[in-house]
Amino acid sequence: MADAEVKNKTESNLPKQTPVNPQLSAEAESKSVTEDRASPTSDEQITRAKQNGEKWGWRFWTIIGSLCITSLLTAIESTVTSTALPSIANTLNSRELYVWFVNSIFLSSAVVQPLFGQLADVFGRRWPCIFTVAMFALGSGIAGGANSAAMLIIGRVFQGIGLGGVNCLLDMIVCDLVPMRKRGAIMGVIFAVFSAGSSIGPFVGGVLVDRVSWRWVFYIGLPVAGAALVLLVMFLHVEYEKTTSVPQKLKRLDYTGNLLLVLAMVSILIALTYGGTLRPWSSWRTIVPLVLGFLGMVAFHVYEASGIQREPVMPPRLFKNRSSFLAFILVFLHGMILYWVIYFLPVYFQSVLLSSPTRSGVQLLPTLIIVVPFGILAGGLTTATGKYKPFLIIGFALQTLGVGLFSMLDSSSSTALWAVFQIICAAGIGMVSTTILTACQVELPESDVATSTATWGFLRSLGSIWGIAIPAAVFNNRFAELSVMIEDEALRLSLQNGAAYEKASAAFINSLPEPVRSQTIATYTGALKQVWQIAIAFSALGFLVAWGVRSVEMRKTLETDYGLKEKEGKENGGEGNKA
The missing domain is CATH 4.10.860 (DNA Excision Repair, Uvrb; Chain A)
Structure with missing residues (x-):
């Protein structure tokens, strides 16, 4: 599967007389563990050669379109629910369980991604992808109909299993269809659609909570999942190895x-x-x-x-070269900072600025909108120049600056101030989003596409988990320390043990008389200030690690066993792929 004719070039500090090919040991190991697969036929080799062409036919673009719609599932989950969670936690009287509304989906999403990487290698990309979308739909239905915190968490687990597969399989399919040098531009297209959905997600979530019911925060995923299923069944026809029996395939897991x-x-x-x-x-x-x-x-x-x-499921060879190892660390840190921002800016808007869930969603738009152009810009420039390292360095520098500025926000901060701060942080998040997978894979062979993409997805989800759990712990601990400034002892006790997040809403705080209301707002402000100060350390670590990633020439050709499926007797408009 790996293109044996392409050798990655590392920086000039390596001895010139030493053949630089960090893929050799990985390729040998990959061949040894996949020897039971059928050897590609000459027709398959011809197909691979065609897929390296400059043009893509209509079948290629229908698959990309299907992946774009499927990416909206992640957009819905990552943004629509974020502004609604405080209201949901209050309605279901979840208290300390509120954090599991978030952690359950990220936990289930993280742990299944390495497994889906193996399933995609064993059973191909098509049916695992369809299965994951169906699982997300099932989870959305359960969560929307939940009448208790436990039932909602169960629904979120099913959603997480679906999203875990979607998150890694979408990028895996792009890697199968597009050479590495050109992936940035294609991933930018999918990222644009995802971000468009993300940009309206918080607003939609807020409106649903204010005007309809929080249950529609989850039900809204059902029609999107239905559309994605139809498109994937119709158009996602890609190759995979069919000669091995199902029991033999299951033994490989x-x-x-x-x-x-x-x-x-x-x-x-x-x-x-x-x-x-x-x-x-x-x-x-x-x-x-x-x-x-x-x-x-x-x-x-x-x-x-x-x-x-x-x-x-996670072969050690993925971490044996410096660039991939450091890039995987950056994936973890990037996932952490992304969700740190998405889930705790709404707490600031609703508990300090006293915004409604709807307005909170609108106030988060600078983050979600600005990510799009900077992500597309970084992906396009990576394709045009073959350089990805500068975007990692600049991206983490901007993230560090942004979260540092967030620590300055309080109840008197102007709209211009918190909007500009978001723009700075979001620009950094966008730059890293479309370049980090390339950094992970550039020194790995094509045969490791599935495992490396699944590991990338796992570490991103793992970072998301810590990006919720760590600030939640910091917020709760700091709020408990600062709550001594609240004169009302009964109120102070009612805001302990995680209840402060649950009650982080304008409706609750506005119901308090003065001076208790001002004291409560000051307590929220102080707790959030420490949340952002801790974020600085993690983002700054990413900035330092990014300097250690090597600049390596990206492959311009593609060799894969999972390309577009051939259909005999039809040509795809003469554009290089059979239809």
């Missing part, structure tokens, strides 16, 4: 590795969720799951590297 990963992630997240809120950080109930979780992660990586599993 890494069941032990996936189980270790799930158990470790659940254990860590339990500790992060309740540490410092319901339980002190020094409590054995916090320490034990945290230690078990980290030990589980160590056991997972030891097992993956042991050679016991013939095809590990």
